Amino acid sequence: MASYTYTPVPDTGAKAGVLAYLVVSAVVLLLMMVFGLLMRLEQSQFTSIGGLWFYKIMTLHGAGMVGIVALAGAAVMWHFLRLYVDLSNGIFMANLALFLIGVVMILASVLLGDFHAGWTFLFPLPGTSMGLWSTGAAALFMGGLLIIGVGFVLLHLDIARAIITRYGGLGRGLGWPQLFGHDDGNAPPPTVVASTMVTIVNLIGLVVGASILVMMLVNLYVPSFEIDPLLAKGMIYFFGHVFINAVIYMAVIAVYEILPRYTQRPWKSNKVFLASWTASTIMVMFIFPHHLLMDYAYPKWFLIVGHIIGYLNTFPILIVTGYGAMMIVYRSGIRWDMCSRLLFVSLFGWAVGAMPAFIDGTITVNYVMHNTLWVPGHFHTYLLLGMVAMVFGFMYYLGKPNENAKDSPIDVAAFWAFVIGTLGFTMSFLYSGKISVPRRYAEHLPEWVPYDRLASYFIVLILAAVLVFIFRFLSRLGFASRDYQRASLARSLATT
């Protein structure tokens, strides 16, 4: 039965491993944002680094961002999930170690070996370099991705083990007994439901991704081991789409856990919530054909599935998670601080970014907008203003000196700079997509440059804001590991 009473849970400090994840994430995220700025400056014709460096930076930016948001998302998930299940610290740290080894391999491949086939390593480009990079450089890049993937497989296997041990199965982790039977009010908490979903989809996605990476590594050295390019493309996009979607589903755990502390209202795993997460589990795995709508060699039904699920996928985001956040904040007396602001705006960023996403998944639209800047326009909206905002909100939460601590005006200004900067930056992308500017171009035609320049100014604003966020987090690392009340109580509760 649904209960509307909030049960206080003590605020737990972060383990050293979580802090290590977050520090690495902050540093790499900042670096990758600088790389993003460098690309936009080049397209703006403010710089002239040339095609080779542009595409090397583009490859690093893509691989680096996907990897680092996954790492940051894993930190959020692990931090809260360990309150409910018994997780292995050793596996958690092994994932970080493998991640760092993979990063070094990727950096060496690109910076020393000139590899620049894009993070999507679309077959057969990594092995068809026209003499611009060696087979070894391609192997180093794909080997690096593979090692990072192995780390995440280990992490998810440990999470699966822990959930199965505590709840008796992954179906129970998703709350299926309560979803399909009588809701006795004992469904697992949202954190466990979300972690189960992420674990299921990521294990499948990572195994598929690792399979194609291994196939391509073999093909690099034994070309007679042939790979069907259409199959390779499907496998790569399946893995890539599942993996990048999963990062948001990991990070949203921060919203589920922290916003109720501020509003003193519960976020319950009721039937609608459980149904939406089970639906998302399935849809996240079947939505990837929307990347392949321009490959008419695929069966027609396959492409229509991508179109339909693109529409359906917006329901859980809008109607359940987005709406749920609005519900617990509405007339809650919430005290706005950096953490609650960032978490609240993150739901906005996710929902608002999903709109141009599903529109692009419409086949008729995709026909004239696929691979234009519309695509980075929508995913930067829900990743930057959605997922990354969740992570920064989590960082502010961990580092808040006490529940009544006031934010400095610099932080508040940084928050607004982040919101305005991201909206300006992503709208520049979307508008460029509307006027048909192709994505991944080192040089832009003169007609396109004004929007590139506008985007560059907004990125500078974002970078300034992110510098404040990161500086604040690093300066408060000492607080982050301690157990104490962090979230400010809602207004009337605080005075009674």
Next chain:
Amino acid sequence: MQETAWQVSLVLMSLITFGVIYVAINSGKREEDYGPLVKSAYGFRTKLFWTVALIFFPAMIYNLVGLPLPYGESRADSKIGPAQVINVIGHMWYWEMDRDQVEVGQPVEIRITSADVNHGFGIYDTDLHLVAQAQAMPHYTNVIYHTFKKEGTYRVLCMEYCGVAHHNMMTEIKVGKS
């Protein structure tokens, strides 16, 4: 189509923005009794669900009917006359086409493949708007049917990242009267 996508996106994004601002403005004063609030919010959510469903589902179906021609075996434009065929092969980093002149108002069948890596064959009109595209993939031929509505020189740009000269991989199709 791009204009429609842009405007629909703006409307939907604005609706979400207004909703979020409304909640933020009404967040300050606390309603202690959460139960009745939840019940009315769930009631509103049910209405919201059906409203969104009633808009989304017809839109989803509508957009599946009248798919761009590559998806249909029927080739609707073939009633007008026999299709002019262009065979296209993408190479790093140039396009090989067996013809680059077609007639305006007559259907064109464009058969696209690649000799090496993935490319994307994107046709831009004289105003530099993307009007049609397909992936160019080794071992496979993707076919699009397009009727050029206006005379002029159309540009072809690569729509799939294919290496260091990807952005220079351009060619032209001249569209004129017979």
